[in-house]
Amino acid sequence: MNIKNTTMLLANYEHDGVVRTPHFLSADEVAAVRAELDRYIRDDLAAQPVDARTFEKDETTVRNLWRLEKYNEFFRQLGERADILAFIAPFVHGEPVLVGVETFNKPARIGSGVPYHQDNAYFCQTPPDMLTVWIAIDEVTEANGPVFFVKGSHKGGMAPTKPSGVRGNSIGLAEPSAVPLAEQFCGLLNPGDATIHQCETIHHSAPNTTELSRLGLLLVYRGTHTLTDPKLKEAYAAAVAATPPT
Numbered sequence: 288m289n290i291k292n293t294t295m296l297l298a299n300y301e302h303d304g305v306v307r308t309p310h311f312l313s314a315d316e317v318a319a320v321r322a323e324l325d326r327y328i329r330d331d332l333a334a335q336p337v338d339a340r341t342f343e344k345d346e347t348t349v350r351n352l353w354r355l356e357k358y359n360e361f362f363r364q365l366g367e368r369a370d371i372l373a374f375i376a377p378f379v380h381g382e383p384v385l386v387g388v389e390t391f392n393k394p395a396r397i398g399s400g401v402p403y404h405q406d407n408a409y410f411c412q413t414p415p416d417m418l419t420v421w422i423a424i425d426e427v428t429e430a431n432g433p434v435f436f437v438k439g440s441h442k443g444g445m446a447p448t449k450p451s452g453v454r455g456n457s458i459g460l461a462e463p464s465a466v467p468l469a470e471q472f473c474g475l476l477n478p479g480d481a482t483i484h485q486c487e488t489i490h491h492s493a494p495n496t497t498e499l500s501r502l503g504l505l506l507v508y509r510g511t512h513t514l515t516d517p518k519l520k521e522a523y524a525a526a527v528a529a530t531p532p533t
C-alpha cells in the first residue's frame with residue numbers, strides 16, 4: 288500500500304460515501320492477484336461448492352467469485368493483512384473484520400451490468416459501518432463498465448428495494464437514482480488503484496461490450512460492533528429466493 292493523506296481520504300469518504308485511493312496495491316501485487324485468480328478458476332473452482340461463483344449467461348464465464356476468504360488461503364491472507372486492517376479501522380469507526388473477498392469480473396463483450404443498489408440490502412448491518420474496497424486489476428475506463436456512485440447517498444438511509452432478477456445482484460433499488468450520470472462519481476481506475484464505498488452508497492455499473500476485461504477484486508469489511516438488522520435480512524432473503532446467485 289502506498290496511500291498518502293489518509294485524513295483527507297477519510298474526510299472525503301465521510302462526505303461523499305466513496306473515495307478513490309490510488310496505488311492501493313503495487314504492480315507486483317496486482318500481478319500476483321491476477322495469477323492466483325487465473326489459477327483458482329482453472330484448477331480449483333470446479334471442485335468448490337456452487338456458492339463460490341456466479342457465471343455469466345453463457346454458464347461458463349465467471350461473473351463473480353464469492354467467499355474467496357473461505358475457499359482460498361492467498362485471498363484470506365490478503366484481506367487480513369495488518370496494514371490494510373489498520374488503514375480500514377477509522378473508515379468503519381472501530382475494529383475491522385474481514386467479511387468477504389469477491390470479484391466482479393465484467394469480462395470482455397459479455398460482462399453483465401449491475402443494477403442500482405445499496406450493499407447494505409445484502410449485508411443488513413446496523414449501524415452501517417461496513418464498506419467495500421474495490422481494487423482494479425484491469426484498467427477501468429469509461430467504456431468497459433466502470434462503477435458509478437451517487438455521492439452523498441449514504442446519508443439518506445436505506446431506499447426502498449425490489450428484487451432485480453439479476454443473478455449475483457438479486458436486490459436492487461425500487462427506483463434508479465434521479466441524479467444524472469454526469470454528476471455521479473465514476474470509478475475510473477488504473478490497475479492497483481481502488482475505490483472505497485460505504486455500504487449505503489448507491490451505485491451501479493453498465494454491461495461491458497468492449498474487447499477489454501474489467502476485473503475488480505473486492506475486500507469487504509465491517510466494524511466488529513455492527514449487528515444484523517432483521518428487517519433488512521427478511522427483504523434480502525426474499526430477493527435471493529426469487530433469484531438465486533447460482
Ligand SMILES: O=C(O)CCC(=O)C(=O)O
Pocket residue numbers: 391393401406419421432433434490491492503505
Ligand atoms: O463491479 C461492479 O460492477 C459492481 C460492484 C458492486 O456492486 C459493489 O462493489 O458492491
